Amino acid sequence: MEYVDSLTGFRLDGRRPNDMRQIRGEIGVVAKADGSALFEMGNTKVIAAVYGPREVQNKGQQINNQALVRCEYSMANFSTGDRTRRPKGDRRSTEISLVIRQTMEACILVHLMPRSQIDIFVQVLQADGGTRSACINAATLALADAGIPMRDLVTSCSAGYLSSTPLLDLNYVEDSAGGPDVTVGILAKTDKVTLLQMDSKLPIDIFENVMQLAIEGCKAIAQYIREVLLENTKLLESRKGL
Amino acid sequence: MLQSKSFAKKTKQGRVIKVVREHYLRDDIYCGATFCKVCDTSAARLSASASATILIVDTNVVLNQIDLLENPKIDDVVVLSVVLEEVRHKNLSVYNRVKALCTNPLRKFFVFSNEHHRDTYVKDMIGESPNDRNDRAIRVAARWYQIHLGESTQILLITNDRENKKRATEEGISAETVESYVKSLGKPDLLDLVVLSSSVDVPMEDVEDLRPSKKKIIYSEHKPMSEVTSGLLHGIYHQGKLRVNRYNPFEAYVGSESISEEIVICGRANMNRAFHGDIVAVELLPQDQWRDGKSLIIDDDDDDEEEVHLVPNSADDVPRFENPVQPTSGSSPPVSSHPPGRVVGIIKRNWHSYCGSLDPMPMPAGNAGVAHALFASKDRRIPKIRIQTRQLGNLLDKRIIVAVDSWDCLSRYPSGHYVLLIENDINSRPFSSQVLACLPPLPWSLSLEDLANSNREDLRHLRVFSVDPPGCRDIDDALHCKPLGNGNFEVGVHIADVTNFVLPGTPLDEEASQRGTSVYLVERRIDMLPKSLTEDICSLCSDVERLSFSVIWELTPDANIVSTRYTKSAIKSCAALSYVEAQARMDDSRLMDPLTTDLRNLNSLAKIMRLRRIKRGALTLASPEVKFQIDTETHDPLDIGMYQIREANQMIEEFMLAANISVAEKILKHFSLCSLLRRHPSPTKEMLEPLLRTAAAVGLDLDVSSSKALADSLDRAVGDDPYFNKLIRILATRCMTQAIYFSSGDLSPSEFSHYGLAAPIYTHFTSPIRRYADVIVHRLLAAALGISRLPPIFMDGPQLTSIADNLNYRHRNAQMASRASVELHTVIFFRNRPTDTEARILKIKSNGFIVFVPKFGIEGPVYLVAKDKGSSDWVVDEAHQKVTKAGTKITYGILQTVRIHMEVVEPQPNRPKLQLTLII
Ligand SMILES: [Zn+2]
Secondary structure (H helix, E strand, O other), rough: OEEEEEOOEEEOOOOOOOOOOOEEEEEEEEEEEOOOEEEEEEOOOOEEEEEEEOOOOOHHOOOOOOOOOEEEEEEEOOOOOOOOOOOOHHHHHHHHHOOOOOOOOOOHHHOOOEEEHHHHHHHEEEEOOHHHHHHHHHHHHHHHHOOEEEEEEEEEEEEEEEEEEEOOOOHHHHHHHOOEEEEEEEOOOOHHHEEEEEEEOOOOOHHHHHHHHHHHHHHHHHHOOOOOOHHHHHHHHHHHHH | OOEEEEEEEEEEOOOOOEEEEEEEEEEOEEEEOOOOOOOOOOOEEEEEOOOEEEEOHHHHHHHHHHHHHHHHOOOOEEEEHHHHHHHHHOOOHHHHHHHHHHHHHHHHEEEEEEHHOOOOOOOOOOOOOOOHHHHHHHHHHHHHHHHOOOOEEHHHHHOOOOOHEEEEEOOOOOEHHHHHHHHHOOOOOHHHOOOOOHHHHHHHHHHHHOOOOOOOOOOOOOOOOOHEEEEEEEEOOEEEEEEEEEOOEEEEEEOOOOOOOOOEEEHHHHHHOOOOEEEEEEEEHHHHHHHHHHHOOOOOOOOOOOOOEEEEOOOOHHHOOOOOOOOOOOOOOOOOOOOEEEEEEEEEEOOEEEEEEOOOOOOOOOOOEEEEEEEOOOOOOOOOEEEEOOOHHHOOOOOEEEEEEEOOOOOOOEEEEEOOOOOOOOOOOOHHHHHHHOOOOOOOOOHHHHHHOOEEEEEEOOOOEEEEEOOOOOOEEEEEEEEOOOOOOOEEEEEEEEHHHHOOHHHHHHHHHHHHHOOOOOOOEEOOHHHHHHHHOOOOOOOOOEEEEEEEEOOOOOOEEEEEEEEEEEEEEEEEEEEHHOOOOOOOOOOOOHHHHHHHHHHHHHHHHHHHHHHHHOOOOOOEEEEEEEOOOOOOOOEEEOOOOOHHHHHHHHHHHHOOOOHHHHEEEEEOOOOEEEEEEEOHHHHHHHHHHHHHHOOOOOOOOOOHHHHHHHHHOOOOOHHHHHHHHHHHHHOOOOOEEEEHHHHHHHHEEEEEEEEEOOOOOOOOOEEEEHHEEEHHHHHHHHOOOOOOOHOOHHHHHHHHHHHHHHHHHHHHHHHHHHHHHHHHHHHHOOOEEEEEEEEEEOOOOEEEEOOOOEEEEEOOOOOOOOOOOOEOOOOEEEEEEOOOOOOOEEEEEEEEEEEEEEEOOOOOOOEEEEOO
């Protein structure tokens, strides 16, 4: 299958190789949570809710010099075309939970909140490739919404390599091609990579190009997230003013 | 702008799910006209003049008229992405051809992504069929072009669909049919390429039926697709690929998944216009017709004249022999236990172009020089095809390529059109200037830079030599053999370092990859690479320094490999020997020079290796190769004879096999998913059937359970007659298919094996000058050694698969061309030389037999009964493969020796053919 049309240079959905899908972020979608956000990358739609910092529920897990960050990832039963019952805590979701937790933990200023607990819940409402990036972006927005102190904004984006072309932000069809798929998470201001995962193999020089592309994607997302937060702050200000 | 596309899809488990896909619309898609003032014109390909006519073609025009589009007189064509997509689904080979047009810098074909353009995307309307929707999309795009480019430019929609044309005109778009457009150009030669729609088909009937008024329905109508689909669902019809019997084109098999058995389709009426390779829907015949198989078999009357031809080298070469021999007496069991069926619909056509020639016919008088002729494909599984041509005189007696266009139920034959006078789709054009620009300047010589390269070993001090056929100028391989102190030998195979000059992605590389292989004809050679590389820079000639890629082993005196290493190298061959010279040196016991000693050492190692290989079960098959001596001035053959295989040939072959295997192991170890390998599938029982039948008739019991078993029983097959064994091997050879290239990622390791060589893996490394497969393998090996990086194409599985497929196709064509060339020269040779010779009977028929002429490597029919005589007084004994004259003791049996007379006759003017007659 041709994932990039050799004649027109377009991908199957009409994007060029360096185009990201349409992204959209919304803050405060779960009223009960301390912070929440919805993040869409094309048809991939993820919701994140943050509780905390709050008292550690299981005292045995309490850490004396920093906050305990927990993360639970799940996929809604209706998130894919075939409606299947998904058992909680299967290997894939355990792995993604861990990835998100580690990535977020790296940017939360955990030492400012000793003996407390921060819970991040992310659920995939609609899956169309790039779910783990969308989860991280949603979690970042939700943490910011909750007012949890962070070093920087962490954003994530993936890039792949199909039809001999580096492609930004793979959708489900491209993702299922089984080609190399690099997911990167960066700290936007400091340009530090906090997450790097890859399926399949790539020669080193191509890998560098693909990773660079993913980093560009992360930066674009960071820019957007900043705008969303700024917009939100303005909204809060104007509400306060009322 | 974002559009969501949703559609329902059925999963493999049979559940229906809704699929939603994003579809982005853009405003940065340009029209492609060089003169456009609004768009970015950096990628524009269309005309520079605003007063030009720009053509927009619909899907069927591309599908049916691709030969016309390929003609350079047609230009300024916009190919819409909706059209491309439809073409890709319907016919991949046409898709590839139109794609080539759209990328060819010399042609003005532009792809317009109408489906992603903000202004030309059309949404599906409720109740609209996909076809109608796409037609609408084409019209919308045509209108957009007209508005975008303004009135001075004419946008012409080319469509043969009446409804579409009508609507276009209503919407204010100019539209024309292909024929009227081509007519308006006033170029009559283009008209030959136009595929006529069936409405103008009528005069063609003259060819087959002299009563055109009595048009009768010959085939039953195909069922509409909806009925076929529901029939398949309810198990009334069965779906599968139709495979026509090689030996009897009126019989075909359909392997169906819904019933585990193969369905047999007997007769053209039941095959109902299906071609070999089509995906068809089949209905089983009612039970009461099951046993009636016999009467169904022969319902066709066009009995082709068989012609004398070369002995086939594999099952792929075997032409259709004859209508099946029907026992004339005695009851016999039913032909097969397969349930018979008939084709009710064709799900997917496998039509492509076919190579063959026109049936002889007189030149027509009048009718503006338009003639209707019947084309007979070289592949006998393909029915004859009717074509219309204005250049009959040019085409008669030539090998031509014809494409099929349609086959309606009123015509006995499908109709098609003439495409090319090129033989076997082989590119014999000179290399383009872009290709030649990639070549290093002559005279080329080894540079210090080459030697300074740490990856290249300087082996110029070694006594390297080559052994090839006499007059060989493209020497890709050379050897050396050096005794080591410990009694072992260092043996090196040095292969021309073609990839040092052919760099991936260059025009030179593209061209070589398209050509795939050099083609060897009797009187000339069509090279894969330009001459300066083929005969000079790469060729490992004697006394010059050349670059090579070497495989070097340490071998024990019993030819066991102690170690293998691979390196790029520089060598200087000391002698380019011919097989005869090498053989003569080894045989002359007085010669004790170092070179001769090397030869003898290599030969004794090769003998051990060969023996070991045969013990493992490698087949030593016999495929006689014919050799001509050609007059240098007239190019007429002076002498003909069988190619003699000497020990020296086998010695070289053995080391090449070993090098190929060593390289295959190395590249597969490093690149398990993207290595180009060569495999030879084991023959199925069905394929070996003709061999077993013949063997049984002469009382020989062959074990075909494995390659080893077959090899052993072939070894045991020795009669009192010295030629018997060779004959059996010849018969075995033609049952086998050919080995094929594949990408290791596409198959599981158990499928890699090479049956004929009894090797678990194999590849081609040793002939990079004349085979592109070897070029790919050189790149893989270089990457495995860390010398160079693997070109990105290897990361692309599907691309690699298509490269392997193209190589197989090119390889096959090259062989067919070589065979056709030899056949042609055989006829030329015997034209003035009637000859009597010995022949062996290979197959018994009701009116004669097929003989093999060992001396000239050809086979052909010998008739006992004249063709026009009706009943024959010869009786065929199928079980014992004998034919006996009724009431006499005159009998002929299989493998029997007969004397025949060979003579060239001309039953039709200008169509000489070789005739074999029996000398009693
Ligand atoms: Zn324009």
